[in-house]
Amino acid sequence: xxxxxxxxxxxxxxxxxxxxCRIRVLATGYEYPGPDAHNWVETSASIAxxxxxxxxxxxxxxxxxxxxxxxxxxxxxxxxxxRQTSVAIDGGEFWIGSNGYWYGRAGISQRVDRWVFDLxxxxxxxxxxxxxxxDHSQRFVFSVSTAF
Amino acid sequence: MGPVRxxxxxxxxxxxxxxxxxxxxxxxxxxxxxxxxxxxxxxxxVAAADWTGYGSIASDYVFRGVSLxxxxxxxxxxxxxxxDDTFVVGA
Numbered sequence: 001x002x003x004x005x006x007x008x009x010x011x012x013x014x015x016x017x018x019x020x021c022r023i024r025v026l027a028t029g030y031e032y033p034g035p036d037a038h039n040w041v042e043t044s045a046s047i048a049x050x051x052x053x054x055x056x057x058x059x060x061x062x063x064x065x066x067x068x069x070x071x072x073x074x075x076x077x078x079x080x081x082x083r084q085t086s087v088a089i090d091g092g093e094f095w096i097g098s099n100g101y102w103y104g105r106a107g108i109s110q111r112v113d114r115w116v117f118d119l120x121x122x123x124x125x126x127x128x129x130x131x132x133x134x135d136h137s138q139r140f141v142f143s144v145s146t147a148f
Numbered sequence: 149m150g151p152v153r154x155x156x157x158x159x160x161x162x163x164x165x166x167x168x169x170x171x172x173x174x175x176x177x178x179x180x181x182x183x184x185x186x187x188x189x190x191x192x193x194v195a196a197a198d199w200t201g202y203g204s205i206a207s208d209y210v211f212r213g214v215s216l217x218x219x220x221x222x223x224x225x226x227x228x229x230x231x232d233d234t235f236v237v238g239a
Binding site (some may be wrong): 004006007008009010011012013014015024026072089092095101102103104105106122123124125137139141142143144145146148 | 200201202203204205206207208210212213214215216217220224230233234235236237238239
């Protein structure tokens with residue numbers, strides 16, 4: 001099994017809270033197959049309005065498999081520009097114990113037939129490097145995805 | 149020596165061997181019934197849901213602002229089932 005395989009299993013409830021509102025409450029298991037497993041579980045609640053704006057709060061008693069409780073508060077906004085193009089911004093704050101850092105993303109997506117091409121720029125609070133888990137606070141990510 | 153007929157082979161078995169054979173048949177029937185039940189429930193479970201999913205290739209995998217692949221490519225797939233428009237399971 002490759003070292004970098006991550007399997008996320010989740011279950012929960014997703015229900016309407018009005019004609020343009022949805023609430024989702026989930027329990028998610030982050031599974032890392034292999035001998036060096038540090039699996040962890042997180043609960044989260046989120047609300048989305050008009051399928052364009054939303055916010056969430058997540059909590060885990062042993063987030064990232066660290067044995068320390070973690071929680072995150074996040075928000076996002078998606079703005080269509082045309083029928084095929086949209087921009088999105090999202091961000092949040094993540095706490096590992098009492099140490100937190102912020103992060104954000106701005107991206108643009110273009111749909112071509114059944115494919116979606118996305119280019120996003122990520123920012124992160126440089127002080128998160130104190131945790132020794134990354135050495136860049138900014139990066140571009142390009143992705144291609146398709147739904148089925 | 150002619151072919152050994154079935155009743156010839158059975159005639160050499162002890163009553164304990166017959167009991168074990170009958171128990172084995174019952175276990176196999178029970179296993180088959182359980183398997184059929186699981187398949188029926190599983191197919192019903194799958195059929196009762198609305199399934200959606202996606203596949204994605206990306207130049208990195210960033211989780212809460214942190215690259216978990218040290219800026220390497222990622223391959224992601226997801227599938228989600230929705231039951232009664234409320235209960236969801238996914239991976």
